[in-house]
Amino acid sequence: xxxxxxxxxxxxxxxxxxxxxxxxxxxxxxx
Amino acid sequence: xxxxxxxxxxxxxxxxxxxxxxxxxxxxxxxxxxxxxxxxxxxxxxxxxxxxxxxxxxxxxxxxxxxxxxxxxxxxxxxxxxxxxxxxxxxxxxxxxxxxxxxxxxxxxxxxxxxxxxxxxxxxxxxxxxxxxxxxxxxxxxxxxxxxxxxxxxxxxxxxxxxxxxxxxxxxxxxxxxxxxxxxxxxxxxxxxxxxxxxxxxxxxxxxxxxxxxxxxxxxxxxxxxxxxxxxxxxxxxxxxxxxxxxxxxxxxxxxxxxxxxxxxxxxxxxxxxxxxxxxxxxxxxxxxxxxxxxxxxxxxxxxxxxxxxxxxxxxxxxxxxxxxxxxxxxxxxxxxxxxxxxxxxxxxxxxxxxxxxxxxxxxxxxxxxxxxxxxxxxxxxxxxxxxxxxxxxxxxxxxxxxxxxxxxxxxxxxxxxxxxxxxxxxxxxxxxxxxxxxxxxxxxxxxxxxxxxxxxxxxxxxxxxxxxxxxxxxxxxxx
Numbered sequence: 001x002x003x004x005x006x007x008x009x010x011x012x013x014x015x016x017x018x019x020x021x022x023x024x025x026x027x028x029x030x031x
Numbered sequence: 032x033x034x035x036x037x038x039x040x041x042x043x044x045x046x047x048x049x050x051x052x053x054x055x056x057x058x059x060x061x062x063x064x065x066x067x068x069x070x071x072x073x074x075x076x077x078x079x080x081x082x083x084x085x086x087x088x089x090x091x092x093x094x095x096x097x098x099x100x101x102x103x104x105x106x107x108x109x110x111x112x113x114x115x116x117x118x119x120x121x122x123x124x125x126x127x128x129x130x131x132x133x134x135x136x137x138x139x140x141x142x143x144x145x146x147x148x149x150x151x152x153x154x155x156x157x158x159x160x161x162x163x164x165x166x167x168x169x170x171x172x173x174x175x176x177x178x179x180x181x182x183x184x185x186x187x188x189x190x191x192x193x194x195x196x197x198x199x200x201x202x203x204x205x206x207x208x209x210x211x212x213x214x215x216x217x218x219x220x221x222x223x224x225x226x227x228x229x230x231x232x233x234x235x236x237x238x239x240x241x242x243x244x245x246x247x248x249x250x251x252x253x254x255x256x257x258x259x260x261x262x263x264x265x266x267x268x269x270x271x272x273x274x275x276x277x278x279x280x281x282x283x284x285x286x287x288x289x290x291x292x293x294x295x296x297x298x299x300x301x302x303x304x305x306x307x308x309x310x311x312x313x314x315x316x317x318x319x320x321x322x323x324x325x326x327x328x329x330x331x332x333x334x335x336x337x338x339x340x341x342x343x344x345x346x347x348x349x350x351x352x353x354x355x356x357x358x359x360x361x362x363x364x365x366x367x368x369x370x371x372x373x374x375x376x377x378x379x380x381x382x383x384x385x386x387x388x389x390x391x392x393x394x395x396x397x398x399x400x401x402x403x404x405x406x407x408x409x410x411x412x413x414x415x416x417x418x419x420x421x422x423x424x425x426x427x428x429x430x431x432x433x434x435x436x437x438x439x440x441x442x443x444x445x446x447x448x449x450x451x452x453x454x455x456x457x458x459x460x461x462x463x464x465x466x467x468x469x470x471x472x473x474x475x476x477x478x479x480x481x482x483x484x485x486x487x488x489x490x491x492x493x494x495x496x497x498x499x500x501x502x503x504x505x506x507x508x509x510x511x
Binding site: 001003004005006007008011012015016018019020022023026027028 | 116120124127247255262263264265299303317320321
């Protein structure tokens with residue numbers, strides 16, 4: 001049951017969180 | 032059981048038909064913005080990040096998401112999530128790590144197509160990369176378009192109880208009118224509308240369903256009673272899991288997806304597009320999985336579904352849960368999902384023949400008037416659409432055989448070539464050609480002869496094979 005909760009709720013949050021993380025990590029410096 | 036019987040309700044039918052014909056209105060609205068070949072093929076590199084994000088999400092996902100993934104979740108339970116994780120993650124990285132450099136390079140060389148980019152990247156004056164690419168796109172993408180025309184027309188013919196040929200003509204007319212008017216801009220804005228309809232279908236629907244069954248806990252308990260494997264995400268086995276995640280390997284090589292990155296007004300905005308696109312992808316993907324799970328709880332025996340087909344679960348639940356307005360919108364949304372991929376792919380097919388073959392190979396030494404090219408693109412969109420519709424009708428077996436290889440074939444042919452061309456400076460023209468041919472051929476051979484005996488998904492093999500071919504041939508070519 002825990003696996004089901006993780007894959008149905010924690011995983012989508014993690015994937016979206018990764019997109020937010022990449023957004024900040026790939027910010028380009030303005031010279 | 033007739034899954035479309037609710038369409039007999041005049042209100043449901045009206046909403047359904049309005050959903051289907053809305054794109055034509057958008058075509059007229061975007062007509063004035065389409066003044067050049069660049070506008071027609073990539074929106075003049077002036078598209079908003081939200082439009083690019085939703086268009087990439089919407090055209091990348093066909094009815095496969097609405098019908099296929101919900102069907103998978105119905106059949107195998109929570110393990111179906113792995114089928115959406117791979118492509119969502121791949122497309123997230125694509126927006127940033129492929130989209131941004133590709134957008135910059137394509138502006139620098141005035142590339143309007145993926146093959147334009149390859150040719151300028153390798154200064155390929157003999158057009159070898161372009162010609163090989165045209166052949167691969169011509170075969171796989173045309174089959175893709177024809178197969179989806181066929182699937183859409185079959186569903187429409189059942190829904191409205193009309194002859195398949197008439198349904199095919201209606202589907203074709205619906206797409207071609209707005210494509211001819213507004214080209215890429217009309218397609219992209221239509222993708223946005225479809226993404227919103229799909230959100231309604233794949234968000235409101237599961238929430239409504241969960242309330243009906245008494246919440247997530249009750250749903251999982253019911254599924255567990257039916258079969259404990261339904262709530263075990265690892266029950267599908269390691270091979271299937273790798274194969275599912277491997278679906279994502281196909282994304283970077285789909286010309287109709289990567290062309291979206293080339294259309295954004297500012298490459299820096301692809302970072303925001305990545306967040307918006309991922310949010311939409313996550314919601315749609317998990318929504319489809321929830322619909323399948325709810326479907327299993329509601330219709331416990333597959334024999335109770337029309338034609339015993341798990342992919343019918345979306346339609347059955349929509350018919351059970353909703354009144355005429357939402358039902359009409361959701362069934363219209365399924366057609367919208369099918370059309371959102373067809374139009375994007377058809378535009379790439381047309382651009383492949385007009386821009387890549389005619390303008391850049393056959394008329395390479397002559398100046399060609401842009402107004403003439405715009406007109407020619409419009410004519411070829413109609414011609415390619417008509418050919419695809421005829422092929423969809425007269426050569427169904429061939430089309431459905433070919434389309435089995437389309438996602439993998441395009442993914443392995445163009446994905447590794449694109450990634451290495453952007454990130455490995457020693458990549459050569461010969462290497463890329465070798466990679467394209469290897470990717471396409473290995474996909475076909477593996478899927479045809481070795482997938483069943485080994486249980487390994489074709490892209491998991493053909494993608495690295497193409498990468499290897501590019502690296503080896505590039506190194507040999509440089510030394511030679």
